[in-house]
Amino acid sequence: xxxxxxxxxxxLYNDEEVLMKAVKVANxxxxxxxxxFTPFPVHGxxxxxxxxxxxxxxxxxxxxxxxxxxxxxxxxxxFTKDWPVIFGGKPYWAVPSFIPITFxxxxxxxxxxxxxxxxxxxxxxxxxxxxxxxxxxxxDKFCIAFDKAHIDASVAESFLKETGxxxxxxxxx
Amino acid sequence: xxxxxxxxxxxxxxxxxGMLIGVLCLVLTYVGDDDLHTRFWSNILHNSVFxxxxxxxxxFFLSASITAWAGWYTVFKRVWESMSxxxxxxxxxxxxLGLGVYFGWxxxxxxxxxxxxxxxxxxxxxxxxxxxxMYVIFGGIIVAVWYFFANRMRAISLDxxxxxxxxxxxxxxxxxxxxxIFLPIAGFTSAAMVWLWIMSVDSHWYSTLFAWYTGAxxxxxxxxxxxxxxxxxxxxxxxxxxxTEHLHDLGKLLFAFSIFWTYLWFSQYMLIxxxxxxxxxxxxxxxxxxxxxxxxGNLIINFIxxxxxxxxxxxxxxxxxxxxxAGAVFFGHWWDFFLMLKPGxxxxxxxxGGHGHGGDSGHGTDHGADMAGHGxxxxxxxxxxxxxxxxxxxxxxxxxxGTMIGFLSLFLFFFWRTLSSxxxxxxxxxxxEESLHHHA
Numbered sequence: 001x002x003x004x005x006x007x008x009x010x011x012l013y014n015d016e017e018v019l020m021k022a023v024k025v026a027n028x029x030x031x032x033x034x035x036x037f038t039p040f041p042v043h044g045x046x047x048x049x050x051x052x053x054x055x056x057x058x059x060x061x062x063x064x065x066x067x068x069x070x071x072x073x074x075x076x077x078x079f080t081k082d083w084p085v086i087f088g089g090k091p092y093w094a095v096p097s098f099i100p101i102t103f104x105x106x107x108x109x110x111x112x113x114x115x116x117x118x119x120x121x122x123x124x125x126x127x128x129x130x131x132x133x134x135x136x137x138x139x140d141k142f143c144i145a146f147d148k149a150h151i152d153a154s155v156a157e158s159f160l161k162e163t164g165x166x167x168x169x170x171x172x173x
Numbered sequence: 174x175x176x177x178x179x180x181x182x183x184x185x186x187x188x189x190x191g192m193l194i195g196v197l198c199l200v201l202t203y204v205g206d207d208d209l210h211t212r213f214w215s216n217i218l219h220n221s222v223f224x225x226x227x228x229x230x231x232x233f234f235l236s237a238s239i240t241a242w243a244g245w246y247t248v249f250k251r252v253w254e255s256m257s258x259x260x261x262x263x264x265x266x267x268x269x270l271g272l273g274v275y276f277g278w279x280x281x282x283x284x285x286x287x288x289x290x291x292x293x294x295x296x297x298x299x300x301x302x303x304x305x306x307m308y309v310i311f312g313g314i315i316v317a318v319w320y321f322f323a324n325r326m327r328a329i330s331l332d333x334x335x336x337x338x339x340x341x342x343x344x345x346x347x348x349x350x351x352x353x354i355f356l357p358i359a360g361f362t363s364a365a366m367v368w369l370w371i372m373s374v375d376s377h378w379y380s381t382l383f384a385w386y387t388g389a390x391x392x393x394x395x396x397x398x399x400x401x402x403x404x405x406x407x408x409x410x411x412x413x414x415x416x417t418e419h420l421h422d423l424g425k426l427l428f429a430f431s432i433f434w435t436y437l438w439f440s441q442y443m444l445i446x447x448x449x450x451x452x453x454x455x456x457x458x459x460x461x462x463x464x465x466x467x468x469x470g471n472l473i474i475n476f477i478x479x480x481x482x483x484x485x486x487x488x489x490x491x492x493x494x495x496x497x498x499a500g501a502v503f504f505g506h507w508w509d510f511f512l513m514l515k516p517g518x519x520x521x522x523x524x525x526g527g528h529g530h531g532g533d534s535g536h537g538t539d540h541g542a543d544m545a546g547h548g549x550x551x552x553x554x555x556x557x558x559x560x561x562x563x564x565x566x567x568x569x570x571x572x573x574x575g576t577m578i579g580f581l582s583l584f585l586f587f588f589w590r591t592l593s594s595x596x597x598x599x600x601x602x603x604x605x606e607e608s609l610h611h612h613a
Contacts, residue, residue, distance in 0.1 A: 043612035053486070061484070088447065096443045 195579010
C-alpha cells in the first residue's frame with residue numbers, strides 16, 4: 001500500500017507551560033498546527049487545539065450495555081432453561097447472585113471494546129509500525145508539528161524558535 | 174477585596190419560617206402521637222443523626238483532601254469548614270437523645286428497656302457496648318472530639334488569612350497534622366457511632382458492613398448539599414472563581430459515591446441473602462414485606478437515578494441536571510436513614526408499648542430470650558400488628574417532611590451564620606493558585 005508521505009517541520013519544547021503558550025500564539029496567528037505530541041495528557045490542550053469531545057465513551061456505553069445483557073441473559077438462559085441447578089436452596093432465577101458477574105462482564109466488555117475501537121480508529125495494531133517524529137516525545141519532550149504543505153517552512157521555523165522550542169527539525173513521514 | 178458573604182434578609186426569613194415549620198411539625202407530632210411519643214422521638218433521632226453525619230463527613234473529606242495534597246477545592250473550602258461547625262449543634266441534639274436514654278424519655282432503643290435487659294440473652298451479651306453510659310458519655314466525648322477538630326482546623330485556616338503566607342507554610346503544616354490525626358479517629362469512631370445511634374435500633378441484628386454503608390450515605394448527602402449550596406451562592410454572585418470545572422468534579426464525586434453506596438448496600442444485601450440465616454435475613458424481610466415502596470424506591474432514587482443522569486460528561490457540567498440530581502439524592506439518603514431507623518423503632522415500640530412501660534415485669538418471658546429474630550414472628554400477637562399501615566413509620570408523612578425542613582433550615586441557618594463570619598476567599602492558602610487554575 002503506497003502511503004501518502006508528509007513533509008513535517010516540528011519543534012521540541014521542554015515544558016508543557018511553554019507549549020501551551022506556543023499553541024495560543026499559533027492560534028492568534030492562525031497557523032495551522034498539524035499535531036501536538038505530549039508524553040502525558042496536558043489539561044486544557046484539547047480545547048485550544050479545537051478538538052471536539054471524544055466519542056469513545058459512547059462506544060464504551062454500548063459495549064458495556066452489551067456486556068450487561070450478555071451476562072444477565074446468558075445466566076438467565078443457563079440457569080433456567082439449559083441446565084437448571086439448585087444452589088443453596090435458592091430459586092433457579094436467583095437475580096442477586098447474577099449481579100457480580102453481570103457487573104464484571106460489563107466492565108470487561110466496555111474495557112476491551114474501547115481499547116479495540118481506539119486501536120482501529122487510530123490505525124494501530126499488533127505488527128503495524130507507525131512513524132514517529134522523535135523518540136523523546138514519549139519521554140520528556142513536548143512537540144508541535146506543522147505540515148509543510150499547509151505552511152511556509154520559514155514561517156513555521158521562526159514561530160517555533162520564537163515561542164521557545166529547544167530544537168527544530170524536519171522529517172518526512 | 175471584601176468578599177464576605179452577606180446574608181440577605183429574605184434568606185434569614187425563609188430559614189426562620191423553615192425552622193418554625195419544623196417546630197410546629199414536632200409539636201403536632203408530639204400531640205398526635207402514641208403514649209410513648211415514638212414518632213416524635215424517632216423523627217428527632219432520624220434528623221439529628223442525618224445532619225450531624227453530614228457535618229462530620231464535610232470535615233472528613235476536608236481532612237482527606239488536605240492529607241492527599243489536594244488543591245482543587247481550596248476556592249470553596251470555607252463551605253466545608255462551615256458545614257463541619259454544625260457538629261456543635263449535633264452534639265447538643267445527640268446529648269438530648271442520650272439524656273432521653275438515661276431518663277427514659279423515649280423508647281427508641283430496645284436495649285435501653287429495663288425489662289428486656291433482664292430477660293433477653295442477646296441484648297445482655299451486648300450490654301457492655303449498648304448501655305446508657307456508653308451512649309451518653311462515650312458518644313458525647315466522641316462528638317466533642319469531632320467538634321474540637323472542626324473548630325481547630327477552621328481556626329487555623331482563618332488565622333492563615335491574617336498571619337499566614339510565610340515561606341515555611343507553617344499554618345498549612347499545622348493543618349496537615351490535625352487532618353492526619355483526625356482521619357483515623359473519624360474512621361474508627363464514626364463506625365462506633367453508627368452502631369450506637371443507628372444499628373442498635375435493631376438490637377438483635379448486626380452487620381459488619383453497616384457502618385460503611387451509612388457513612389457512604391452521609392457522604393453522598395454532604396456532596397449533594399455542597400453542590401446545592403455552591404450553586405445557590407454562585408447565583409447570588411459569590412464564588413466567581415468556582416468554575417464549571419470545580420462543579421464537574423463535585424458532580425463526579427456525587428456520581429462515584431452514589432455507586433459506592435450502592436456497592437455497599439448490595440454487598441450487605443447479597444451476603445445476607447446468600448447466607449440465608451434467619452437472624453440476619455429478618456432485617457431485609459421486615460423491610461421488603463412491610464416497606465416495599467421505601468425499600469425499592471431507595472435503590473431507584475439513590476442508584477438508578479444518579480447513575481443514569483450523571484453518567485454523561487455534559488450532565489455533570491450543567492447546573493440544571495446537577496442540581497436536580499443533587500436534590501433528589503439528598504432527599505433519597507434522608508429516606509434511606511428513615512428506612513434504617515423506623516422499622517426497628519416501631520418494633521421496639523410494640524414490644525415496650527404492648528407490655529406497658531419499660532419498668533413493668535413480665536415482658537419478654539414468653540418470647541425473646543431464646544428467639545434471635547424479631548419482628549415478623551411477633552407481628553401476629555401484637556396489639557398493633559406490623560402489617561398495619563402506620564403513617565410516619567411505613568411511609569414518611571407531612572410531619573416528617575416538615576421536621577426535615579426544620580432541621581435543614583437549622584443546619585443552613587447555622588452554616589450561613591458561620592460562613593458569613595469570615596471572608597470566603599482563603600487568600601493565603603498555598604493551594605489557592607492551583608485551585609484557581611483547576612482543569613480536569
